[in-house]
Amino acid sequence: MRATLSLIHREFSAYFFSPIAYVVIAVFLAVTGYLFALSVLQLTAPGPKGISYPMQLIVNDVAFWLVFLFIPPLLTMRLFAEERSSGTLEMLMTAPLRDWQIVFSKFVACYAFFVLMWLPTLLYLPVLLDWQWGTWRCGIDPWTVGATYLGLALAGAMFLSLGMFVSSLVKSQIVAALVALFLSLLFIVAGIWRPEMDASGTAYQVLFYVTVPLHFERNFSHGVVDTRQLILYSSVAFLCLFLTIRSLESRRWR
Amino acid sequence: MIHVSRLTKFYGDYPAVQDVSFDVPAGQIVGFLGPNGAGKSTTMRILAGYLTATSGQATIDGLDVLWDSVEVRRRIGYMPESCPLYQEMRVHEYLRFRAGIKGLHGGKRRQRIDFVLKRCWLEDVRRQLIGTLSKGYRQRVGLADALLASPPVLILDEPTAGLDPAQIRATRALIHELGREHTILLSTHILSEVEKTPCDRVIIIHEGRVAASGTLADLQEKASANACLIADFDGSIDEEALGGLPGLTDAASAKIDGGVRLRLHAGDLGSLTPRLCGLAAAQGWKIRQIRPERPTLEDLFVQITGRETA
Ligand SMILES: Nc1ncnc2c1ncn2[C@@H]1O[C@H](COP(=O)(O)OP(=O)(O)OP(=O)(O)O)[C@@H](O)[C@H]1O
């Protein structure tokens, strides 16, 4: 257990050695900060221009999903690809650790960085939710925000584990990032491209089932938690973690 | 301590290691010698649990490297060939991390880190970034890492490659010292290395197979089994007369500048020289020189590996 903690600690601090991490945080905070500011304005705007749910504007925005699409591959590309190309994987894989411990630690470290990135956005919430210091209550139903954060947490886990799996397959960080980006795009593209479709047709049903932005637009931001989506996110995440362990194991057989 | 039997490793359909068997008894230092591409690193990686053998079995301390991989890795200090390290960490941070994943904590961890820093002459650079260290220092960090958990077995892949002569000497002395507490398997492709490192035994491996093994003295003896006497004469000689030499097993002659060179093999080279002198005097041959030729370990190595390596 303590060995795992040592590894998590090293993997997490490794993020702060690279400029990519700081760029990622800066871009992310700039985009979300702008969108939160806009949300506050629109929540108070009268008439048809306004929005009725606090997180609605953010998760409907194309810029947000572009950022959300790019960040996980940037965070996960180095996890295994860098170690493979520099040869340090040999050091790691000959230490007395089981393969799952290595995969688990790396995932936890990059997930922790993802969470860290989201932490500053909590500061916006009192404003967004119209927090009343006198009564200790929110002026707006906080559950819509809670559901959105829950969804984002699980969707993040899905994209991160997908990126980590890709990183365990290749030697080059760039290739790892590009392939992970392409795979993540499959889950996001329909939210950006927004095809004209009959919402009751089977094709749309299928598309809706796998398109993450639509889940947020229609469910999470309205405070609706649909277990089908939670299951999709967590099963893809677990599948990718499992495949990463397998891919690491198979490396020994080469 | 290390027991390897019929180990075979294929990369695709290229056999890097074939049917390799050897034993390393506890407390010995064994040198693994072979030319480039012989399969030394591959064998060591299998022992260290980084690769899985295609067939065959290897055990360390009675534990199978495949089935008890993690337990085996606990008992091994492994230093890979090019010593890959995290460039952006400082030496003491790196050792702290390695000690952590090897299961050392608290006071024990601090104590072991201080110990290996001292042992591998790293105290001056403990706060330096690994990426800025010279190759020799990096090698020492790798060695320090291998020693961290004081494992009973050390597997060192070319521990002296890329070091300057003074460092090579210091590293050899360190290995000699470590040999008192650890069982050591070290590899090298430089012959003089094993002659100078205090190896108890040498295993020569070539094209994935064990070509020879034994103590240095054994191998030396094996090499000198091929010893012969070289005799140069002016003018020409009557080779028929050589038949009169007792004990002669083989003779070959070759023309040299203004004379003849004989290569004579015999069971007892020592007594051959005076007899040959007697024969030469009787026949009136003009002796230019007579000298024995004893093949060195290097000749054996070249003969085994079939090509001229430095
Ligand atoms: N990952 C790999 N894939 C395919 N072939 C490999 C791989 N690793 C090594 N080989 C081949 O296996 C053979 C043995 O390699 P190995 O690294 O064990 O040699 P070595 O004895 O350590 O040589 P050196 O003295 O150069 O370090 C070489 O011919 C090498 O080309």
Ligand SMILES: [Mg+2]
């Ligand atoms: Mg090698």
